[in-house]
Amino acid sequence: MSSESGAPSRIALVAGHADFAAGLVSAVEAITGHGDRLVPIQVRGLCGDDIQALLRQKLSESGARVIFTDLQAGSCTMAARRVLHDVPGSLLVAGANLPMLLDFVLSPIADPVAAATTAAERGRAAVTVHGGKP
């Protein structure tokens, strides 16, 4: 899954509240060793305009076309929607979880948008509930 330069070719940004992104990416690294396929974004203290600027910068630096965020109403999601509005062929997935990101980094699908679309379905399906009955 590497490009000619040796850098991973399927990259995504992960952004969310507090240390959400760093926590998830560290978990992905611990489980798969492929945490380098995700770029954690921390936005504490930033206004909406600065979050957008940071996302644009990280997209440009990494070449990513996919952003995973934590909460549909979150400021990262709002900023990501604005930023990706100008990026054809990009994808935003709100409501990311660990199974979703694991599927993304381990996906055999080379295209990041297709891989993220599949991972989103896997992540949604990975939520299970056990017990709760008296």
Place this chain on the structure above:
Amino acid sequence: MTLVLNRIDDRLIHGQVVVGWGQPLDVRFIVLVDDTVAASEWEQELYRMGVPPEMEVRFHPTADAAGHLDAYRTEARAGILLTGDIATMHRLVVEAGVRDVNVGGIHHRAGRVQHLRYVFLTPAEQAALREIAAQGAVVTAQDVPAARAVPLEELLASREGA
């Protein structure tokens, strides 16, 4: 019910507003007063998609918002009045009698000094908050319901990140 929170937050509708305040206060509508958003269907759709189906968002430019607030105050449901800057809320205090103001998030920008983790102010913004208080409104800073409401004078005296 009525408008249960009058909030200044430069991120406008986001997690703290929708979930942090919205769920415990059973908020069913948000009145977003912002000239840029009010002029853009795309921006409005962006914010509508950020709230759950049971929550309604109504948009107003600053110039006509004051004339609608009395109607919102008589709504049976709970609502949040939201502005992205101090000047807009100041106008609503003066023109529509807003009597309590929550400073929920004014983030870093050039020329601003950090007062709290989530409040950065220029000297002009400090003065504007004092002017709001001088109009008789109670001004506190509080990002989420579980946090302590910080009174205005304590907010202005606070310095973080120095």
